[in-house]
Amino acid sequence: xxxxxxxxxxxxxxxxxxxxxxxxxxxxxxxxFKSKLGDVETELIFDTIHxxxxxxxxxxxxxxRVYYSVMHFDIKDGKIWIQQNMTDVDLAQELLEMGVxxxxxxxxxxxxxxxxxxxGGVGAS
Amino acid sequence: xxxxxxxxxxxxxxxxxxxxxxxxxxxxxxxxFKSKLGDVETELIFDTIHxxxxxxxxxxxxxxRVYYSVMHFDIKDGKIWIQQNMTDVDLAQELLEMGVxxxxxxxxxxxxxxxxxxxGGVGAS
Numbered sequence: 606x607x608x609x610x611x612x613x614x615x616x617x618x619x620x621x622x623x624x625x626x627x628x629x630x631x632x633x634x635x636x637x638f639k640s641k642l643g644d645v646e647t648e649l650i651f652d653t654i655h656x657x658x659x660x661x662x663x664x665x666x667x668x669x670r671v672y673y674s675v676m677h678f679d680i681k682d683g684k685i686w687i688q689q690n691m692t693d694v695d696l697a698q699e700l701l702e703m704g705v706x707x708x709x710x711x712x713x714x715x716x717x718x719x720x721x722x723x724x725g726g727v728g729a730s
Numbered sequence: 731x732x733x734x735x736x737x738x739x740x741x742x743x744x745x746x747x748x749x750x751x752x753x754x755x756x757x758x759x760x761x762x763f764k765s766k767l768g769d770v771e772t773e774l775i776f777d778t779i780h781x782x783x784x785x786x787x788x789x790x791x792x793x794x795r796v797y798y799s800v801m802h803f804d805i806k807d808g809k810i811w812i813q814q815n816m817t818d819v820d821l822a823q824e825l826l827e828m829g830v831x832x833x834x835x836x837x838x839x840x841x842x843x844x845x846x847x848x849x850g851g852v853g854a855s
Contacts, residue, residue: 644842648804650775650782657775659784663804663813668841672814674799679773679788688788689797716793717769 617683620709624685625653627703628678632660635676635694642666656680659689679713686713742808745834749810750778752828753803757785760801760819767791781805784814804838811838 629651636647645664652658660676676696677689685705687696697710754776761772770789777783785801801821802814810830812821822835 648782649780650777650784651779652775652777654776655774657773657786659775661782663802663838665842670839670841672799672839674797677788713788714795714797716795717790 620706621680621683624680624683624705624709625656625658627700627705628658628680628685630703631696631699632658632676632678635692636660640664640671642671645671681711684709684711686711688713690714745831746805746808749805749808749830749834750781750783752825752830753783753805753810755828756821756824757783757801757803760817761785765789765796767796770796806836809834809836811836813838815839 629649632649632651636649639647640662642662643664643666645662645666648659648661648663650657650659650661656679658678659674661674662671664671673691674689675691676694677687678696679686679688685700687710690696697712700710701707754774757774757776761774764772765787767787768789768791770787770791773784773786773788775782775784775786781804783803784799786799787796789796798816799814800816801819802812803821804811804813810825812835815821822837825835826832
């Protein structure tokens with residue numbers, strides 16, 4: 606993983622690339638734990654153009670369909686949105702430990718009214 | 731969309747690129763119909779490295795979370811897997827009409843025992 610240095614708000618592009626790398630590193634790490642269910646694949650989905658990133662389980666456990674998103678991040682307007690987390694991993698904490706600014710983390714999986722308050726990611730100055 | 735000509739099994743790479751374009755064209759077309767629910771975004775997720783492609787609705791309708799995959803394709807071993815379809819659109823038919831070979835379409839959202847029989851996509855010679 607490439608770590609980039611920060612200089613206040615003067616390196617938005619470097620930040621963005623760093624954020625992309627952080628997300629992919631986190632998903633790759635958690636994607637290395639394979640599902641113990643039947644014929645199920647772990648899918649890492651990285652769209653660096655639209656900035657959508659996912660870890661999914663897809664397949665079959667006998668006659669039961671297994672199809673769900675385990676983790677999902679988006680990057681919008683320079684902020685990382687946590688859109689899905691089906692684990693007990695504290696994804697926001699992992700991002701913070703990798704150098705992501707607190708005000709750039711948005712808990713998209715909480716109702717819009719809470720998003721503004723908890724992390725200050727939306728509309729924060 | 732770029733259409734490539736076929737010459738039997740001699741243009742696997744061209745086929746693959748054509749299949750990628752077909753999938754992205756289909757998802758983009760269906761993604762143009764916006765959800766009428768509250769604050770919901772249509773996400774087009776194209777990972778041309780891992781060959782995973784999705785159309786998702788993500789957001790909030792009041793205090794209700796909206797988070798689901800509408801359509802999902804994978805490409806594995808030169809075949810297109812339809813992994814999810816929450817609509818009444820016949821995705822296999824759309825692929826056929828775009829020139830995808832019938833034996834290269836796999837209905838991943840049907841149990842493995844059926845997949846082999848219906849389209850012959852898995853293990854078909």
